[in-house]
Amino acid sequence: MDVRKTYKLFVNGEFVRSESGRAYRPDGGQVNVPRGSRKDLRDAVRAARTAFPAWAGRTAMNRGQILYRAAEMLDGRAAQFVELLGGARARRELDQAVETLVWYAGWTDKLPQVTGTVNPVAGPYFNFTIPEPTGVVGIVAPDDAPLLGLVRRVAPALCGGNVVVAMAAESRPLPALTLAEVFATSDLPAGVVNILTGQRKELLPWLASHMDVNAIDVAGCSGEEVKAIEESAAGNVKRVIKLPEGERSPYLIAAFMEMKTVWHPIGV
Amino acid sequence: MATALSLTHLGSLMRGVRSVDEVGADERAASLAKRSIKKSSKLWALDLAIRCMDLTTLEGQDTPGKVAALCAKAVRPKPGDATVPPVAAVCVYPLRIADCVAALRGSSVRIASVATAFPSGQSFTSIKVAETEEAVRAGAHEIDMVIDRGAFLSGDYQRVYDEIVAVKEACGEAHLKVILETGELGNYDAVRRASILSMAAGADFIKTSTGKVQPAATLPVALVMMEAIRDFVRETGRPVGFKAAGGIRTAKQAIAYLVITYETLGPEWMTPDRLRLGASTLLNDVLMQIDKERTGAYQSADYFTVD
Numbered sequence: 001m002d003v004r005k006t007y008k009l010f011v012n013g014e015f016v017r018s019e020s021g022r023a024y025r026p027d028g029g030q031v032n033v034p035r036g037s038r039k040d041l042r043d044a045v046r047a048a049r050t051a052f053p054a055w056a057g058r059t060a061m062n063r064g065q066i067l068y069r070a071a072e073m074l075d076g077r078a079a080q081f082v083e084l085l086g087g088a089r090a091r092r093e094l095d096q097a098v099e100t101l102v103w104y105a106g107w108t109d110k111l112p113q114v115t116g117t118v119n120p121v122a123g124p125y126f127n128f129t130i131p132e133p134t135g136v137v138g139i140v141a142p143d144d145a146p147l148l149g150l151v152r153r154v155a156p157a158l159c160g161g162n163v164v165v166a167m168a169a170e171s172r173p174l175p176a177l178t179l180a181e182v183f184a185t186s187d188l189p190a191g192v193v194n195i196l197t198g199q200r201k202e203l204l205p206w207l208a209s210h211m212d213v214n215a216i217d218v219a220g221c222s223g224e225e226v227k228a229i230e231e232s233a234a235g236n237v238k239r240v241i242k243l244p245e246g247e248r249s250p251y252l253i254a255a256f257m258e259m260k261t262v263w264h265p266i267g268v
Numbered sequence: 269m270a271t272a273l274s275l276t277h278l279g280s281l282m283r284g285v286r287s288v289d290e291v292g293a294d295e296r297a298a299s300l301a302k303r304s305i306k307k308s309s310k311l312w313a314l315d316l317a318i319r320c321m322d323l324t325t326l327e328g329q330d331t332p333g334k335v336a337a338l339c340a341k342a343v344r345p346k347p348g349d350a351t352v353p354p355v356a357a358v359c360v361y362p363l364r365i366a367d368c369v370a371a372l373r374g375s376s377v378r379i380a381s382v383a384t385a386f387p388s389g390q391s392f393t394s395i396k397v398a399e400t401e402e403a404v405r406a407g408a409h410e411i412d413m414v415i416d417r418g419a420f421l422s423g424d425y426q427r428v429y430d431e432i433v434a435v436k437e438a439c440g441e442a443h444l445k446v447i448l449e450t451g452e453l454g455n456y457d458a459v460r461r462a463s464i465l466s467m468a469a470g471a472d473f474i475k476t477s478t479g480k481v482q483p484a485a486t487l488p489v490a491l492v493m494m495e496a497i498r499d500f501v502r503e504t505g506r507p508v509g510f511k512a513a514g515g516i517r518t519a520k521q522a523i524a525y526l527v528i529t530y531e532t533l534g535p536e537w538m539t540p541d542r543l544r545l546g547a548s549t550l551l552n553d554v555l556m557q558i559d560k561e562r563t564g565a566y567q568s569a570d571y572f573t574v575d
Binding site: 042045049206209 | 565567568571
């Protein structure tokens with residue numbers, strides 16, 4: 001029997017329809033995809049905020065294990081993703097996505113050593129700086145490479161201990177929604193990754209002005225959208241992350257981190 | 269008000285209490301909870317929710333400092349914004365009344381104290397009366413008493429009744445709220461019986477729960493109690509207030525209680541004199557919702573007080 005799938009949003013570890021009940025057909029296709037509303041976004045941010053302390057508190061090793069398991073799960077569904085992505089470059093995109101997850105899985109327990117510092121200060125203090133996760137990170141996925149583009153941003157954010165509310169590529173959301181199934185079976189706690197689909201124009205202003213979102217990655221946004229986001233983001237001094245699309249790098253992880261400095265008295 | 273009801277009269281009063289349609293109450297409460305209150309109506313409702321709020325702290329670890337902070341928040345829920353009204357009252361343990369008296373001098377916020385061996389009510393009547401008298405002497409304007417559920421559930425209505433009458437007398441000028449602890453009463457029929465019994469004994473308010481027992485306040489139970497109030501007022505002409513307490517944490521829940529009050533008891537009950545919402549963490553969520561309506565941006569708990 002041919003079971004046709006109803007694609008759903010991924011919020012708080014659950015696959016839900018949009019609370020608005022709306023759907024749209026991306027790229028004039030035959031598949032209905034939920035058209036998330038601002039209330040879905042609100043729910044996703046609330047779920048992420050709730051999940052944040054526990055995820056940030058996991059050991060680096062445990063976060064690495066979970067990211068590695070996500071890579072395993074993604075690899076296990078390779079055929080499905082290749083079919084969803086379509087085209088000659090599908091296989092290569094999938095392989096790169098798996099590699100990206102494995103690569104960042106290895107970085108979880110190495111980041112503090114590379115980006116952290118011990119600072120020479122003129123006083124009786126042991127002074128050091130370490131990276132700490134920012135909190136809830138909004139990610140706007142780019143439309144080209146709908147799987148790899150999302151993984152390249154979500155993986156570094158998770159690696160550092162942040163939690164994510166991601167907006168899937170508007171014109172090609174299916175790989176992102178299927179990626180949610182990968183995360184759902186990777187031991188990621190509920191709410192650590194939330195994936196929304198829908199119209200960017202409708203959701204972006206709410207994401208950008210949300211006081212409980214601490215950073216927003218604008219990888220998939222046009223120049224005009226970035227300008228509007230930066231204006232709204234000023235409300236709670238959100239970090240707006242504008243890094244060129246491309247290779248993986250520890251500095252991408254660092255972009256989602258806050259550097260915290262400790263002045264620890266010595267000799268007292 | 270008949271304060272010396274004889275055993276036979278009390279028995280006939282209790283037998284006369286009709287039973288509650290449980291499925292109907294659940295459905296009506298669920299349908300009223302779905303009502304959507306938006307924009308200016310929402311702002312009005314949130315404002316009313318604050319004016320009707322009993323800001324509560326009932327922990328063994330309450331200190332004078334914690335209570336002073338609570339009182340400051342009760343008087344001016346949002347620092348720097350005088351358009352947000354003070355809450356109706358603070359609700360504390362008897363030993364903390366003195367701290368409230370000092371902190372609330374000159375404000376409109378009233379002092380409510382729990383009494384009568386809160387939360388279990390399992391103590392001697394003489395001690396409950398003495399505790400109430402002490403609380404009133406210390407400066408409480410309102411007394412939240414618990415009924416003796418042990419006596420109620422074993423059918424000793426007379427004991428429950430007499431105790432409420434005695435505590436009411438000990439209250440003097442202070443208002444008496446009677447906590448039924450509906451989570452321990454078992455079913456809606458018992459809730460209705462306890463409501464009628466408390467009101468007949470002289471309660472100024474009837475209150476759902478202590479907040480120490482699960483389930484605490486629920487919408488269907490509130491509906492059953494409000495219908496009891498409505499019938500009691502129709503019978504006697506004496507208005508009795510309603511207080512929901514326990515488990516009310518979000519502005520959405522608070523608005524549901526306002527809707528159900530309006531639909532059951534009418535606009536005369538939409539005032540702090542007749543409606544209270546007892547809560548410890550609700551206020552911040554209401555303040556966040558007010559800011560959301562005013563600024564158009566979803567709010568974060570990072571920018572509100574840690575209580």
